Amino acid sequence: MGDFGRIAAVAAALLVLPFGMASAQTPDAAAAPTETPAPAAVAAPAPVQAACATRADFRVVLDVGHTAKSPGARSARGADEFDFNLRLAKVIDRALRDAGFARTVLMVTEGPGVRSMYVRVAKANELDANLLLSIHHDSVPDRFIERWEFNGRKESYSDRFKGHSLFVSDDNVDPKDSLKFAHLLGEQLKVRGLQYTPHYTESFMGHYQHKLLDAEAGVYRYDTLFVLKKSQMPAALLEAGSIANRDEELALETPERQQLTAAAVVAAVDAFCASQPQKPATQIARARPRPVLQTAHARRHLRRRTAEASPVAVVQSNLDMH
Numbered sequence: 001m002g003d004f005g006r007i008a009a010v011a012a013a014l015l016v017l018p019f020g021m022a023s024a025q026t027p028d029a030a031a032a033p034t035e036t037p038a039p040a041a042v043a044a045p046a047p048v049q050a051a052c053a054t055r056a057d058f059r060v061v062l063d064v065g066h067t068a069k070s071p072g073a074r075s076a077r078g079a080d081e082f083d084f085n086l087r088l089a090k091v092i093d094r095a096l097r098d099a100g101f102a103r104t105v106l107m108v109t110e111g112p113g114v115r116s117m118y119v120r121v122a123k124a125n126e127l128d129a130n131l132l133l134s135i136h137h138d139s140v141p142d143r144f145i146e147r148w149e150f151n152g153r154k155e156s157y158s159d160r161f162k163g164h165s166l167f168v169s170d171d172n173v174d175p176k177d178s179l180k181f182a183h184l185l186g187e188q189l190k191v192r193g194l195q196y197t198p199h200y201t202e203s204f205m206g207h208y209q210h211k212l213l214d215a216e217a218g219v220y221r222y223d224t225l226f227v228l229k230k231s232q233m234p235a236a237l238l239e240a241g242s243i244a245n246r247d248e249e250l251a252l253e254t255p256e257r258q259q260l261t262a263a264a265v266v267a268a269v270d271a272f273c274a275s276q277p278q279k280p281a282t283q284i285a286r287a288r289p290r291p292v293l294q295t296a297h298a299r300r301h302l303r304r305r306t307a308e309a310s311p312v313a314v315v316q317s318n319l320d321m322h
């Protein structure tokens with residue numbers, strides 16, 4: 001989550017506060033290291049309970065986080081988050097296709113950060129997809145960064161946190177199913193011996209502190225996350241692990257860890273697919289009841305959404321571009 005940017009709009013002004021910058025401006029006194037939980041015992045992978053009969057019709061969009069031009073966080077050894085995201089998403093794409101999810105779309109977006117977010121969501125919404133999974137790798141706020149030298153270059157790292165995490169938005173068109181899928185994925189990662197990081201609940205995360213919705217599966221609530229909020233389908237974001245952590249970066253580079261994560265995604269997608277009504281995505285979208293807008297707050301919300309119809313031109317104060 002290294003370069004989460006808070007986008008503030010004051011007239012035409014764009015203020016981008018990268019993750020670490022935002023937190024570096026707050027006092028550091030409250031920051032304390034959290035205990036890294038002991039590794040969970042590695043349990044046997046959960047057997048696939050009920051293969052989804054409509055796999056061939058079910059479309060998953062695998063959203064590769066960031067772009068080549070705006071590559072996200074930098075790893076402890078100086079690699080770009082985008083490269084980690086793309087590599088893992090390709091492994092997941094292959095695993096889903098091998099499992100019969102032939103309509104899976106690997107979505108790679110180009111261009112600079114903010115503009116790419118609008119392009120990303122517009123593309124996803126055109127795909128008549130049943131589910132969106134955004135693939136990212138995590139970093140830490142700047143205050144936790146330490147320096148070391150790797151291959152003769154000065155690099156930044158933090159070994160303080162490790163583990164994956166999942167995020168959903170209550171402002172998504174279908175928050176219930178978003179959480180359902182994130183829960184399934186968290187459970188599948190857990191049974192494969194992978195442990196989520198609990199540190200997003202800590203006050204020292206400041207703006208990036210999030211409510212843990214599902215303590216079993218490691219699912220946090222992040223309402224303003226752009227790709228989750230704007231996608232017209234159930235959506236979740238996976239931070240697959242911390243590339244700022246020197247040990248975890250090495251683990252995340254291994255095909256074994258990538259396959260483990262991919263297997264968890266396939267099992268979760270399959271269980272989610274099996275739980276859905278057997279209709280094409282477009283019919284599900286049409287059948288989904290629209291929220292009734294009655295309150296003043298809701299009317300303001302509607303006006304704001306109308307203003308958003310012109311992409312790129314309107315930059316909002318209440319969205320996190322990631």
Ligand SMILES: [Zn+2]
Binds near residue numbers: 002073081136137322
């Ligand atoms: Zn990211």
